[in-house]
Amino acid sequence: MRSSLSFVALAALLTACSGEKPANSSAATGGTVILALFGDAISIYPPSIIDLTGRLVQDQVFDRLAEIGQDLNTVGDKGFAPRLAKSWKWASDSMSIAFSIDPRARWHDGKPVTASDVRFSLNTFKDPKFQSPVASLVTNIDSVHVQDSLTAVLWFKKHTPEQFYDAAYQVIIMPEHVYGAIPPDQMRTSPVARAPIGSGRFKFVRWDPGERLELIADTGNYRGRAKLDRIIITPTPDAAAGATKILTGAADLVDNYLIDRAGELDTSKVARRVDWANFGAILMAMNPNDPKARNAPHPIFGDLRTRRALSMAVDRASMLKNVFGANGKLSHGPFAATVSYADTTLHPAPYDTVAAKALLDSAGWRVGPKGVRMKNGRPLRFSIVVSPSPTRRRYAELMQDQFKKIGAQVDVDQVDNATLTARQNNHDYDALMASYVSDPAASGLRQAWGTEGIGPDGQNFLRYSNKTFDALMDSATASFDPATRQRYTSRALQTVINDAPAIFLYDIFVVLGMNRRIVTAPMRTDEWWVNLADWSIPPDKRIDRDKIGFSPKR
Amino acid sequence: MRRRLAARLGQSIVVTFIVATISFFAIRAAPGDPFSYSAKPLSQSLREQLRRESGYDRPMAEQYLRYLRKIARGDLGYSFNKGEYVTTALAQALPRTLLLAGIALVLSFVIGIALGVTQATRAGWFDRMTSTVILIFYSVPDFWGAMIMLTIFASWWRLFPPGDIVTPVMHDYMPAWKAFADRVWHLILPVASLTLLSLAGIARYQRAAMLDVLPSDFIRTARAKGVSERGLVWRHAFRNALTPMVTILGLTLPAFLGGLVFIERVFTWPGIGSLAAEAIEGRDYDLVTGTVIVGAILVVFGNLLADLLHAAIDPRVRE
């Protein structure tokens, strides 16, 4: 293990020596933007990226074959914009698509992008050794045929509405000559995985974990030079420190401004407020199984009446007001309202403590001494596992008191993120405050709530399983008619809501603190950073750090 | 003297190994291993593979021996969360911590000692007032004190930057003198917070030590020789009161490093303290033991240094 690592260290040293072309900023381009993000990237090697910071870096440094449109349509290729593929051609039977690589596209080390890079990337994403979280999404791609150096033909196992989305969007194209040299099982500890080389409009410069990650504009990029010169990411886990940084101008963007203090941004002369809703939603998952005896039903949540009662016991609207003031967005069900298949006519069971108590009575939970309900000598007591996120913790605390009022005793178990992930993966919890990012595609819904998503590599961590839902989703995803798809999807969503496997609390709503000198480009619902290369800083507003250009460092 | 030094050195190494042992077992007393808590989604089979590779499937005794062997070689393991060797991460963080802690330590001792001596020799309102202020600083939680400093001097009154070691980006493009000034500018708030919070304890000890020494016979002798008050305090009493202070220096080091965890956290200073907090949160086992061992080495060798200083000051312990 040691010797192989020193070998890759040598490789990193060699790549680090490749020169960067000095070029100065002009009226049109220039500027350094400092992003104070909540967390540092865990990984910036595309197949193993799992966090938002990592995705942000990936989306600047790498390209896909085609980019999803602003409307986030996932069916067919409507709205998709060319990226590395300057064009594509569907086979008549739709079982394959031929992508023509943009001949101008170059990797950041100067080598041209080729069709075999596409094949390499797809194989890498599918390789189980990499443990890619998207591996299961690309199973429908059968193989890649390199027709010529600039034409890659992707073959599919079956014709599905979202096959183009799967192929063009889910797979990040990576240079074979850089990553292919390293055996998959060594990628984890390889320095190459930490110094990415891609084809995006920004190129990677350096990463000092926990401190800063730096990207600069790729001046010769085939899609045009980024308008900014440089992006610096500084992890700022302390939200109060982040707020201070943005208000003093030490940072240009904070991705999760303290919601209680959002008013400060409205009055600041330095920073402004940008509201951004994404595909995320927060729910309180109720484990259907007993965490101690894995396959037995959960002694409390195994009963639908109890789950529904608990859902009705919490005043979601008031909690939303408490946490987000007037700005919050109430969840409608197991989806974020921003996704294309969302149905905002759906609603979880209403807040009704009387009904909730009656339901609990009917489920056999009788009020016992000290006001805690009992059934067969067992108290109605469970714990909610929650990460240190201030809003989620606040929700857990609010619910704790509301559950108490209907006779349920709740412990709030605050754990660090690592523990939360571990317990979520091991199903070691009663209830758990989880963030749930809706896939823009309806097929993702099937992965997240369908029986097929259950399993160690699946996304249905809740292990929700309902045959009706599965059948409805099968019908929805098989249909090419949007109206029919939506009808089936809505019914499937209603099925989940009726089963109350979780309490659907709120759609994630983020306040970005942004320096006033920055002119942003359109932000997409799933990723605010997606057009970062088109953000700019007007010449008259540039400050010292915007003017340094690419002049070599001291 | 040389033999004593050798003995103390040997003792320090033994203590370091004991610290390594303590952290080894303390961490293994917690449920799971690094791979059951990894933030990365790992499949069961990969987890097993990693466990095998890192030897977490072996009996505890064997793991312990392997671990000791590694430590003796100076290999503190690999951080999976940071993706680098623990020694690399520590080598990066340690100079920053030493810079911050070193300046603050020297300042808090110099100011604390000066204050303590002045208090001890100036009974009355000055002593009472400073004692009260010092006691208040001593009774304030470290992180609270640091946060107040941050709020006042970085948020309200924007005199100093709200964290980081240097101005991000711009630092690299500054001329040498400006880069130096930038470094100092970033150091002021964390150093001031750390100094204020630790000098309280030192001033208290110094005051007590001076009050202990001042009534001594040899001070009276010196006075009878015609030595001035200043000579009495700063030459005769001070040298003697310094002896217990050197012991205090060694003993306050752990507390000082503990305070550093909070200060580094509040001022986003990426030193050993931040590294430790990060490692603990991420259950980065090797990194946790690594930071604890390095912290202990700092303490142990700080004590050794204190011993040498003690001998330099007090001829009675020199033989």
Place this chain on the structure above:
Amino acid sequence: MADTTTASRSFVRRLLRQPGARWSVIAIALLVVVAVFGPSVLRHIQGYGPNDQLQIVQLKNAPPSWAHPFGTDRLGRDLLSRVVTGAQISLAISVVAVALSITVGTAYGLVSGYAGGWVDAVMMRILDGFLAIPRVLLLIALATMADRMPLWKLVLLIGGTGWFGVSRLIRAETIVLRRSTFIESAHALGASMTRTMWRHVLPNVLTPVIVFATLSVGNVILLESGLSYLGAGTKIPTASWGAIFNDGMGSAGDVWWVLLFPGLAILITVLAFNVLGDALRDVLDPRHLHASHTPQIAEAATSATPEKNG
């Protein structure tokens, strides 16, 4: 008998004559009264408890008023009843943890000092190891590694990491006494080892231990708040002062009451215990620093003085 009462009376008088001691004794007495009776009295008067969320929308971060003299927090809980309950919880945590530290430390020191030889050497090296690890680091490591943390576990952790200094002190005193003749004669008379320890060693170390304990109480309150700040404190919604303070962080600057009142409570309490500890030390043991009878004890005494975070 009369002798001891006059002795203790003059002790109290001397203690109260120390600067600030009178003030700190009053403050601590008040705190104890508040801690013991406050929570139940308040609950009786107000009709709700410290964890009850009164109105999560209307009463979110309400400023101090007649109904809520300390204001309310962001969950619409009455801050006065939380701070008062916090007095009970925080004082209980510190007192129990300190008692635990002293018990463990005394036992360890006695055994080590009495056994002597290689047992002592090994025990002392282990102690050196513990003393070399910053306590905060040790605590957060243990606190975050151990998953769930009810109150008793927190107490166990804090108490379990606070005994190193005191056991050194006890050991030093034990060694001095073991060597001294009256223990030898006690042995000659056939007194058992435990009896010897109880009768002779403990009374001799009582003074530094009392001082240590007093100063430790303030120190533990600081530690608890520090742990809460790092997110490793007691279980939600337990109203310890550290937790209340932690709840208040992240609120806007105009919601000053959520930080001020718990902060003041911590500051005043720690200050009172520190002042009292100082006064006790000055009265009980004027030669506290280095003028002790043996250098060994002097060093142990300084190391046993609880350092902030130490």
Place this chain on the structure above:
Amino acid sequence: MADPLLSVRDLRTFFYTENGVARSVDGVSFDISAGETVGLVGESGCGKSVTALSLMRLIRPPGRIEPGSQIKFDGLDIAALDEKSMREIRGARLAMVFQEPMTALNPVFTVGDQIAEVVRVHHAGSKKEAWDRAVKMLETVGIPSPAQRANEYPHQLSGGMRQRVVIAMALIMNPALVIADEPTTALDVTIQAQILELLRDLQQKFGTSILLITHDLGVVAETASRVIVMYGGEIVEEAPVSDLFARAHHPYTEGLLNAMPQVGHERERLETIPGSVPPPTKWPQGCRFHDRCPYAWDRCATEHPPLYQIGGGHVSRCHLAVEPERRAQKHEPMVVA
């Protein structure tokens, strides 16, 4: 007779403590001539040491020399001198040898350094000259290989050696008066004799006056020409040394003499003065010794005796001077401890 070197008049030094005002020295008057050795004796707590410290102006708060006290030394009124001028006198014209050689020396400086410091603070030479003088002085006080010893620290020297160092420190500026406060108490008997011998030699050599403070009359007998006995913050008897040993007048002096072991006169046991010195905050009414006095009668409890003249240079503060017949009525003292 020429003006005495030191002339103390009505010296009163009080300490303002929590338990009341301690009148440790309460109206003491005496003279010392140039070249003379005077012994000042009494039990501890009688005010001898405070008298010595008052002469050096080394009384620290809460103590102070009361206004009206007069200490004329070498033509200067020490009691009224400013601190700076006083510093110039201390160590130079007026020096002191302290009781405890163990603690009187600063443990962290070499002995040579500490002796040379006296020269340096009085600006009597360069650093080098001061050192050389210190080494020479060490030789003078009889320390072998002084150049080497000068570089040693106090803890490396024996008790007797250390006392020699302290004496060297006192004498290096050739002062007019040396106050030696129990210079031999902490030493064993053979060393004691050596130190006393040394003091005598040095006095002859330099012509220094010495105020020798001791509780040991034997020491006085060997060294001093005149003796002052203090009790209760007052002088109770003063006489030439031979006079005092032959005709002690005050019952307290008598008690001290009886408590003295005498060579050749093997006694069964030494007599002790019954009772103990009362605290200086509570001197008894009348004669301050009356509760311990074997001759005390009612007058003693009410009337404070003045210093009666009893012979040439012999005074005593005892009513026996006017009612000598009472000496026959010896009885048990009123207070027996």
